[in-house]
Amino acid sequence: MIDKTTLRLSRNAFGRLVFTGADGETYDGIIPARAFPISAPDEGIALIDRYGHELAWIDQLNDLPGEVRELIEADLAKREFMPEVTRIRDVSNYATPSTWYVDTDRGKTSFILKGEEYIRRLMPPALLITDSQGIHFLVRDRFALDHHSRKILDRFL
Template sequence: MSLPTTSAALPAFTLERHASGRLVYTGADGVPRQGVTPVRAFPVSAPEAGLSLVSAEGHELVWIDRPADLPPPLRALIDEELAHREFMPEISRIREVSTFSTPSTWTVETDRGETTLVLKVEEDIRRLPGRRLLITSGHGIVFSVRDMGALDRASRKFLERFL
């Protein structure tokens, strides 16, 4: 199924999912480009601000300033692709920390279940505006804490030891 854009602010293009599961972009030139990837400009601080559709070779094909203005079926296709690309579990509770120096092993509850992660250095915890945190595990997986203040008291105490 081919989904066209209809907004005057966007260049005309269609986007569809190939049988292989990859996105296919067809611009005004009529040339289909397979393996297109949506890439947010600011995935953490402003996820709704704008995104690019990038070719398999890494070239920007189109800039979408306001993804919310896209037709719903097209937006759903892009959101589905972004969900696969932007895997970021959200920590809801810190159950246990092996030691208060690094490296340390943390047992956490996330929106995807309980897991353990290794914090290699204290700099793997990044503060963001609005009491948000990003915690990068020793395996490179980035975990999110949306609001440090919303965590239970024990979880906040664990975090305060490292911040």
């Protein structure tokens, strides 16, 4: 864990995060990584160097000073693209691969589901659907979806 008052983070000329350790050594190309991106997105964030070594651990993102928190949040938002499915409008067929037409928190879209094994059950009642391009779609609560969406989803589970 790092002292949040001395955490020094900035951006270099290329837009990459730069971490300056307590010893004054700087590390370029830092990647923030969430320990629990779905269940606790603001808790447990590691700052990792380009070689995969953990340089710092942040217990609570909200405890950081505003400027540092904004740098980390911006970097995480760039790297983590996980639309949340709010409605399943239709599927091309009930055999895979199939094209799904969905509404998400980011708008309407479609994706190809290669197989039922690409629907992962998370902590109930959440699901994670990975499309053919490797994009993850989150269903936070499958029981909160409308009847039509649940009916489609049940055929694949």
